Amino acid sequence: MHVLVTGGAGYIGSHTVRELIKAGHRVVILDNLSRGHREAVAVLQKTTPAGTLDFVPGDTGDHALVSGLLQERGIEAVLHFAAHSQVGESVERPELYYRNNVVHGLSLLDTVREGGVKYFIFSSTAAVYGEPVEVPVSEEHPVVPANPYGATKLAFEGALRWYGRAGGPRWMALRYFNAAGADPDGDLGEDHRPETHLIPLVLQAALGLRPAISIFGTDYPTPDGTCIRDYIHVTDLAVAHVLALHALVRGAAPAAYNLGNGSGYSVLEVVRAAEAVTGRSIPVRHTGRRAGDPAVLVAGARQAGQMLGWRPRFADLRTIIDTAWRWHQKHPAGFETV
Numbered sequence: 453m454h455v456l457v458t459g460g461a462g463y464i465g466s467h468t469v470r471e472l473i474k475a476g477h478r479v480v481i482l483d484n485l486s487r488g489h490r491e492a493v494a495v496l497q498k499t500t501p502a503g504t505l506d507f508v509p510g511d512t513g514d515h516a517l518v519s520g521l522l523q524e525r526g527i528e529a530v531l532h533f534a535a536h537s538q539v540g541e542s543v544e545r546p547e548l549y550y551r552n553n554v555v556h557g558l559s560l561l562d563t564v565r566e567g568g569v570k571y572f573i574f575s576s577t578a579a580v581y582g583e584p585v586e587v588p589v590s591e592e593h594p595v596v597p598a599n600p601y602g603a604t605k606l607a608f609e610g611a612l613r614w615y616g617r618a619g620g621p622r623w624m625a626l627r628y629f630n631a632a633g634a635d636p637d638g639d640l641g642e643d644h645r646p647e648t649h650l651i652p653l654v655l656q657a658a659l660g661l662r663p664a665i666s667i668f669g670t671d672y673p674t675p676d677g678t679c680i681r682d683y684i685h686v687t688d689l690a691v692a693h694v695l696a697l698h699a700l701v702r703g704a705a706p707a708a709y710n711l712g713n714g715s716g717y718s719v720l721e722v723v724r725a726a727e728a729v730t731g732r733s734i735p736v737r738h739t740g741r742r743a744g745d746p747a748v749l750v751a752g753a754r755q756a757g758q759m760l761g762w763r764p765r766f767a768d769l770r771t772i773i774d775t776a777w778r779w780h781q782k783h784p785a786g787f788e789t790v
């Protein structure tokens with residue numbers, strides 16, 4: 453199948469492009485490089501068979517560009533990763549999130565419907581649930597986002613549902629918990645700028661690139677007082693997208709699925725696991741809570757297993773951190789040191 457991947461120069465998108473090509477698909481990446489890396493595309497181009505991957509710089513909101521791409525390439529499926537995704541930034545600058553994630557997203561969806569694309573897979577998030585009232589958080593949990601980021605992702609899920617009933621593509625929304633780790637080959641990894649995610653920050657502290665890791669809150673109602681999250685390996689997320697696409701082709705009904713391991717680790721447990729993996733001591737600094745952080749987010753992810761046949765391969769936290777550590781050691785300045 454010829455697949456359009458928006459945001460394919462970013463963290464999760466680039467890993468998914470690799471898995472799509474391994475599964476025999478051809479891919480066109482559409483990315484405006486606002487947050488992604490041309491070097492990630494270059495790594496993919498170097499490591500995939502000739503003719504399987506094309507890169508088009510551009511924006512999801514560019515109707516003429518996207519429409520032309522869909523027609524010229526005979527695109528049958530769109531995997532939509534392109535978005536802004538920082539919770540804190542979304543609280544300060546909601547307009548960025550509504551414009552990019554909703555306005556440009558809807559433009560893409562209109563173009564996709566006009567172009568008769570059959571299948572659409574959307575990067576959603578655990579942030580659609582807001583503060584959990586029940587853990588683990590299953591897909592039936594109420595969706596009450598606690599920040600503009602989650603609200604824009606939920607708004608787009610709603611659009612998918614209603615467009616789908618009105619001649620739009622058959623869709624799946626995959627609600628990721630905390631993406632982490634790096635491709636086991638060591639040439640693709642996480643490089644957000646600025647970096648806000650716990651595991652890369654902890655590993656940068658282990659490398660001496662940061663003086664310490666700040667622990668955002670030690671007074672949460674959890675065993676050690678720090679927040680608990682469900683870390684899921686980026687390659688496991690990538691494989692889930694391939695399985696979701698194949699399920700849609702086989703006729704699976706549109707649905708939203710959680711993607712997580714179903715086990716939670718506290719911030720302090722992550723720091724200790726990183727010390728064990730790296731063999732280095734990681735200085736910590738206790739600071740106050742970060743606004744908008746739920747105490748515990750752990751996925752009820754049985755449905756993705758049952759409906760997609762998805763089984764995470766890198767479920768162990770130390771394995772996840774180990775893949776990330778190999779990436780950060782080899783690429784201390786991210787894609788600048790490819």
Ligand SMILES: NC(=O)c1ccc[n+]([C@@H]2O[C@H](COP(=O)([O-])OP(=O)(O)OC[C@H]3O[C@@H](n4cnc5c(N)ncnc54)[C@H](O)[C@@H]3O)[C@@H](O)[C@H]2O)c1
Nearest residue numbers: 459461462463464484486487488511512534535537575631
């Ligand atoms: N990282 C996580 O833990 C996590 C968790 C849940 C959901 N998600 C979602 O997964 C997706 C990918 O996340 P990521 O961590 O890989 O982010 P990322 O920032 O690394 O990748 C996003 C990519 O999209 C591109 N982009 C953004 N807006 C665009 C637009 N309008 N047109 C074209 N390209 C555009 C950026 O340049 C970047 O390459 C996002 O939709 C995010 O909301 C991420």
Ligand SMILES: O=c1ccn([C@@H]2O[C@H](COP(=O)(O)OP(=O)(O)O[C@H]3O[C@H](CO)[C@@H](O)[C@H](O)[C@H]3O)[C@@H](O)[C@H]2O)c(=O)[nH]1
Nearest residue numbers: 537577578579628629630648649650666667668679719745
């Ligand atoms: O310097 C830091 C950074 C983070 N944390 C904590 O570590 C945990 C994980 O934080 P982070 O890595 O920033 O991820 P989340 O805020 O949990 O959000 C991620 O996971 C969500 C789904 O669970 C997605 O929606 C988001 O896009 C994605 O960034 C949280 O408890 C943070 O408070 C710290 O204590 N210190």
